[in-house]
Amino acid sequence: MESKPTYHRGSRDGKAPFKGDPLDGIKPYYDLIVIGSGLAGMTAANVLGRAGFSVLLTEQHYNFGGMATWFKRKGGHIFDISLHGFPFGMKKTCRKYWSQAIADRIVPLESITFKNPQFELETSFTKEDFTHHLVQTFGQKRSKVEDFYQALRAMNFFDDSGETTGELFERFFPGRNDVHRLLMEPISYANGSSLADPAISYGIVFSNFMNKGVYTYSGGTDHFIGQCKRELKKSGVELRNRVQVARILVQGGRAHGIEAIDSQGQRHTIEAGCVLSNANLKTTIERLVGPQHFRPDYLEGFSKVRLNNSSTQVYMGLRAGEELPFTTDLQFTSTRERFDSPSLCDKHGESRTFSYYYPKTRPGSDRYTIVSSMNANWADWTGLSDAEYEADKQRLIEDTLCCLERSHPGIRSKLDHIEAATPRTFEFYTQHAQGSSFGTKFEGLAYSMNLSEEIEGLYHAGSVGIIMSGWLGAANYGVITANKVDAFLHSLVNSPA
């Protein structure tokens, strides 16, 4: 009998058949199974593998890395999804939980620019330079700016005043919409937060960035993830891609393994001392575990947790041999007269970022790509017919090109590849509920952190609660959760069964 081939997501068109069995040779038991290889899942797996535990890391896509990812296209193009722009702290995190060699490749972006009807400026995003702009360009008193930084630093996670970010800005820089734009726009693109989100979440993230500048990884995302995989293997972690986890096994309030699907659609049970989900928090609770395993009041509270927004991106590749003079690494651009948060998610909005990837991104390469990003709402991209969807994607591409041409006249003739990703694309490749790019809003953090109190041996790490978002937030959250897993696994060893 001819067996029906099973296809996996994440191939070029999502339709490439499996080759080989992704679960071949898997052991029946691991101390820890990590579901999902985003930066949180990978970092936790590496820390706990190094600590001597047997760890299985599963990923549904064929690439490891989650949203820290890239893709290749004909013509020699490599597009990075989220490479530009993490805080300096990433260097230390990589040194401690990955390797010195990875940390050494973390380099500062040279130039970040803003271009909008209110102001045009260039900054290195270091504290000195940013302060200089607030004082010189925006005419703010230095003491006021210092007080603002001090207020941000003093914010305590356990002592949330309930103030929103918008209220915080109004308190320090009343009526200065231009200053609010300067302060908010970069962070909104970094983690999906808005003026309506708690000031505490802004304070933590802004203080991380507004320190020593904004950084990237020299070598590209593919090199970074390749190095991470090498480290994971050295740490003894079993890496399996193209594995679709159907559910997390729970019995008597205790997580004890996973059920995964192999290339023939057969279900396999793999037992574990504990399970760490790096899937989206909603997906973890509602789909992988199932509501029947949770207390009603936890579920009721959790139902109010909001997902963060999704994104659109436009990927533009310059033809081999074409060049682009250096202008800036990262540009925040808008044609809107004034700043407000909801309009950053407008479907055909006027605000977007451009990440410029010059040959320096991959030393030795001579290629250029430009990736434009916008924040986006899932609801704007669902319920469309195929023809409407294609037309809307084309309009997104056209809008982006028109915007880019204002800075780079004639850029169209240099491009030989252009394509767009929408919330539907993100949902398809990451399986995040509603294509969420930044996990959940702030209130999701408590549900993520307290998961093991609901179900023994079950942990979550990943983009959640705004502050645990982005490359650095996710990696560090992986370590925070790894510490809890480590304590749990030690307690298993030390207590007789």
Added chain:
Amino acid sequence: MTSEEIITAIKDIIATIAPDEELVGLDTAVPLRDQIELDSMDFLDIVMELRKRYGVQVPEAEYGELNTLDGCARYLAPKLEGKELKLVNA
């Protein structure tokens, strides 16, 4: 372990986590964070290293006990009783 040995043990852990920091001449009564660059992630690392090297569990609510070297010695003394000092950066 004696108090002195515990302080040596903690310093050895910090030397692994923060290799660029100067650990000679630290005041044992002053919070570590006021003397060297240690953030909350570094404290997590100290807790994980204590568990790995000595099998010591420090509950989250008690992390504050590790603020100073004297605090470490006081808090960890009963937990490290009869255990042998293990140095990685000797």
